[in-house]
Amino acid sequence: MAAPRRCGSGLARLVMAWQLGPQAARPWAAALRPAVGPQAxxxxxxxxxxxxxxxxxxxxxxxxxxxxxxxxGVPQPDCSPAPRxxxxxxxxxxxxxxxxxxPDMPENPRVLRVALLGAPNAGKSTLSNQLLGRKVFPVSKKVHTTRCQALGVITEKEAQVILLDTPGIISPIKQKRHHLELSLLEDPWKSMESADLVVVLVDVSDKWTRNQLNPQVLKCLTQFSQVPSILVLNKVDCLKQKSVLLELTAVLTEGVVNGKKLNIRQAFHSQPRTHCPSSATEDSNAHSVENPQRVGWPHFQEIFMLSALNNEDVKTLKHYLLAQAQPGPWEFHSGVLTSQxxxxxxxxxxxxxxxxxxxxxxxxxxxxxxxxxxxxxxxxxxxxxxxxxxxxxxxxxxxxxxxxxxxxxxxxxxxxxxxxxxxxxxxxxxxxxxx
Structure with missing residues (x-):
């Protein structure tokens, strides 16, 4: 495989020049830009x-x-309005x-590492792009668009939120059967190891999968039960009957949110293949992921219902994430939006x-x-x-x-x-x- 061509040479001298200051770097930066010849x-x-x-x-x-x-500190041209x-x-x-x-941290910096988990095509990358305000992650209607962990950075005032946009979580059997990259299997778990908060996305427009959490997501939540988690019901704009959201909330949380029972039984409309717990369990940890009756997670701290395509909906979630940031040093300069x-x-x-x-x-x-x-x-x-x-x-x-x-x-x-x-x-x- 031929290496991508980078115009000019002297990269090491450019790096040294940047360390000396922008004025020293200008000649080397300009030298790295010769004209491009005709392509065959x-x-x-x-x-x-x-x-x-x-x-x-x-x-x-x-x-x-x-x-x-x-x-x-390179001077920027004076133009109005200022370019993005x-x-x-x-x-x-x-x-x-x-x-x-x-990092150009303020006096009292705060930081939060957020792992986004969900089944393939749940809308994780779309949500990440909306939170960042730029379309830096790939999005399509087909599964496995994101092939490995991608990182985005939200910085506002003293808070920095680091988004770990992971591939749709899959089983080892599916990874082997379809000869998929190992990163599709490993990266969601690696993200959990460093996460301060987990955002679990569920596509409520998919009537075949929305009535239970993905088994691999449940397995991941159970193994990292010490990490706080929230539930995001995505694509709510696709639902004709909003009452379905009440049913899904009861099922996917096992009737418990932030340690409290949900009082929504009167609004509940049961459907075939849908399980609703009769009451909140006293010891939800007693359930095993292998238990076929378990379809939800009773340890979510909050629930958000939104469309990842709607900027106003996502703003509420973004403000919540910024508020959850804990005292600690930033990992990136405020000018960083993605690590890609x-x-x-x-x-x-x-x-x-x-x-x-x-x-x-x-x-x-x-x-x-x-x-x-x-x-x-x-x-x-x-x-x-x-x-x-x-x-x-x-x-x-x-x-x-x-x-x-x-x-x-x-x-x-x-x-x-x-x-x-x-x-x-x-x-x-x-x-x-x-x-």
Missing amino acids: RCVSCMVGTAFSGPRLAPASCSGQDSALDRIL VPAACTYRDEQTLLLAHT APEEICTNKIREKLLEYLPEEVPYSVQQKTLVWEEGPSGELVIQQNLLVPKESHLRILIGRKGHLISQIAQEVGQDLMDIFLCDVRIRLSVKLLK
Whole structure:
């Protein structure tokens, strides 16, 4: 696999220059931006798209008004209104510097690590994006869009909330049967080990799964019962009968929230295949996850009912999380929004579109390789990625009639990346058969 090209050289000198100060770094930052030569058209299908937006500042390694430049004290152009801050630095080494920078903590800092758990496609990444205010995590209607743990950071005043957006929790049997990445099995459990709070998401629009917590989620909650947890009923806007929420609340909490019995029996409307406990148990720990009667968790501290797509709904949850932050040092500078590398963000965005537009198992068989990641002669970000497919039929599907599908994917990915990096983006996607 060819390594992604980074324009210019002298990265070590650039890092040393940043340590000396922004003035010393300017010459090296500018030196890392030679013009890009013509690219060879040696692929099955190549699509290039450019988007109009703020140019990469020639004296800034991270783009106009970047988080890294503000940290290092590089003067920003005086413009009104002030541009948004990029969600991540444009290059991997700059993002690494930003993540390693000493947190700019207030006098009384508070911090909270939050693990988001739920079945596949429960809406964890959508909720994370809404909490962060930027679409930095991939989202699609197909399962297993998130392939490994991703980290987001919310910083407001003295509080910092670290979101651990995990893959949909699955069983070892399913992981082996479908040859899925080991990260899909391991990352949710790793997140629990460092979490201060667990947010359990349930998709209430799915009538086949909403009447009980995912067995693997229950197993995880039981093993880490010392970690406080809250229940979030997601996609409530899809319910025609809101009374269903009362039933689900009783079932999924076993009638107990924050140690108190719920008094909602009169509003309860039973349905087939739905279990409602006759009363709250005196010792809920006596139940075992293996017990087929257990479908809920009686130790949730709070319940939230929302649509992750609704900003006002999510604000209530966000304020709650910020209020739960406990005294302690921040882990990141306030300029950090995500720990993802820029190439990782791009790869995830392309995968998001593949899952959205390709049928059935086709998107899961596509392998991605980034070949070019550099700045173009006009200051735009130039990206080239190969999409490798195992079958000729998959290649034809991905390219689409007269190349329309691959062109549409490139255009949408480019627009998303422009919104994340706040610079012009020209992306070329090449489709090839896997040898």
